Amino acid sequence: MSPKSFSESLLTWYLPDSRGMPWRGANDAYQVWVSEIMLQQTRVDTVRSFYLRWMRQFPDVKSLAEASEQDVLKAWEGLGYYARARNLLKAARLIMEQYDGVFPSNLHGISSLPGIGAYTAAAIASIAFGLDEPAIDGNVRRVLVRVQNIRAPLGSPKAEDKFQTAARNLLAPGRAGDFNQAMMDLGSSICIPRQPRCSECPVHQFCAAYKAGTQAELPVKLPKPMVPTIQVIAAVIHKDAQVLIARRPSSGLLGGMWEFPGGKVEPGETDEEALKREIIEELGAKVQVGACLGDYKHAYTHFHVVLRAYDCELPHDEPQPLEASEIRWVEIKTLESFPMGKLDRMISRALAQGET
Numbered sequence: 161m162s163p164k165s166f167s168e169s170l171l172t173w174y175l176p177d178s179r180g181m182p183w184r185g186a187n188d189a190y191q192v193w194v195s196e197i198m199l200q201q202t203r204v205d206t207v208r209s210f211y212l213r214w215m216r217q218f219p220d221v222k223s224l225a226e227a228s229e230q231d232v233l234k235a236w237e238g239l240g241y242y243a244r245a246r247n248l249l250k251a252a253r254l255i256m257e258q259y260d261g262v263f264p265s266n267l268h269g270i271s272s273l274p275g276i277g278a279y280t281a282a283a284i285a286s287i288a289f290g291l292d293e294p295a296i297d298g299n300v301r302r303v304l305v306r307v308q309n310i311r312a313p314l315g316s317p318k319a320e321d322k323f324q325t326a327a328r329n330l331l332a333p334g335r336a337g338d339f340n341q342a343m344m345d346l347g348s349s350i351c352i353p354r355q356p357r358c359s360e361c362p363v364h365q366f367c368a369a370y371k372a373g374t375q376a377e378l379p380v381k382l383p384k385p386m387v388p389t390i391q392v393i394a395a396v397i398h399k400d401a402q403v404l405i406a407r408r409p410s411s412g413l414l415g416g417m418w419e420f421p422g423g424k425v426e427p428g429e430t431d432e433e434a435l436k437r438e439i440i441e442e443l444g445a446k447v448q449v450g451a452c453l454g455d456y457k458h459a460y461t462h463f464h465v466v467l468r469a470y471d472c473e474l475p476h477d478e479p480q481p482l483e484a485s486e487i488r489w490v491e492i493k494t495l496e497s498f499p500m501g502k503l504d505r506m507i508s509r510a511l512a513q514g515e516t
């Protein structure tokens with residue numbers, strides 16, 4: 161196989177703006193960076209409107225670095241995986257402090273920013289700075305597996321080594337940015353997971369799986385681990401016309417976001433016992449548990465959550481932020497202005513609509 165011919169065929173097929181992505185054609189590192197972070201774990205159709213809003217609110221590194229964590233999390237609300245937003249903010253502040261506001265232009269500098277892994281660093285390096293770095297995401301892995309007929313299971317060290325070698329051999333020197341984006345587009349539109357559209361594929365003449373007829377069997381995947389379901393309870397604590405919300409510590413899952421106090425139901429506990437324990441641990445107060453307000457469900461990548469919310473009161477004690485970074489009594493109509501994860505937002509909207 162001639163690597164040059166492969167890349168030529170691919171680049172002839174590639175249309176930079178073919179999927180109506182507002183970040184395409186940009187070679188500004190900030191725009192490439194934000195779009196690549198948003199696209200992790202999130203579909204192009206979802207990212208489009210978030211990206212446009214984000215660029216209006218934070219058009220450059222400086223405006224992002226000067227924003228509050230609350231504003232950044234609020235702008236991110238609905239995209240999920242909030243560590244991405246917190247890392248964008250951290251990295252923007254670091255670029256202002258350590259690089260005089262200029263995005264680092266070499267792979268080492270880009271990789272050292274918070275929240276930037278090997279794939280994102282290579283994407284920024286190639287698209288924004290023209291460096292010959294292959295960016296290998298899930299779509300590109302699938303294409304490489306099939307083009308080279310790689311039987312090693314995805315995620316195994318053996319397969320990862322093969323991807324690096326294959327991508328470097330196929331890369332179009334001097335046009336790595338377009339090459340990487342073309343590979344991503346090929347994986348998302350033609351070399352799709354089920355029933356790849358080989359008859360429309362611009363590189364089918366170079367594809368070992370197509371020649372061998374094995375494309376439907378690839379990639380070989382390791383068996384998926386079981387996804388556990390976690391039972392969680394939350395207290396909607398009323399006082400007069402207000403409810404109590406707590407802000408999670410900055411690190412960890414949903415860090416910096418606001419929530420209704422509560423937590424996991426431990427084995428053998430009833431919901432009421434779990435709520436009483438959690439509210440003492442979190443707020444140092446004895447809670448009176450009232451009616452169940454409803455069940456709310458959400459699927460994260462590695463676990464599912466079933467959250468049951470209860471109407472509650474604190475008849476004797478004043479709450480203290482023992483585990484949260486901050487607690488506040490707020491009117492229900494203002495809840496929408498606080499950044500929240502999916503489940504707490506479902507509760508807050510149900511409260512605002514008088515459904516609970």
Ligand code: SF4
Binds near residue numbers: 356361
């Ligand atoms: Fe994928 Fe088929 Fe193209 Fe091979 S020929 S890269 S299997 S779409």
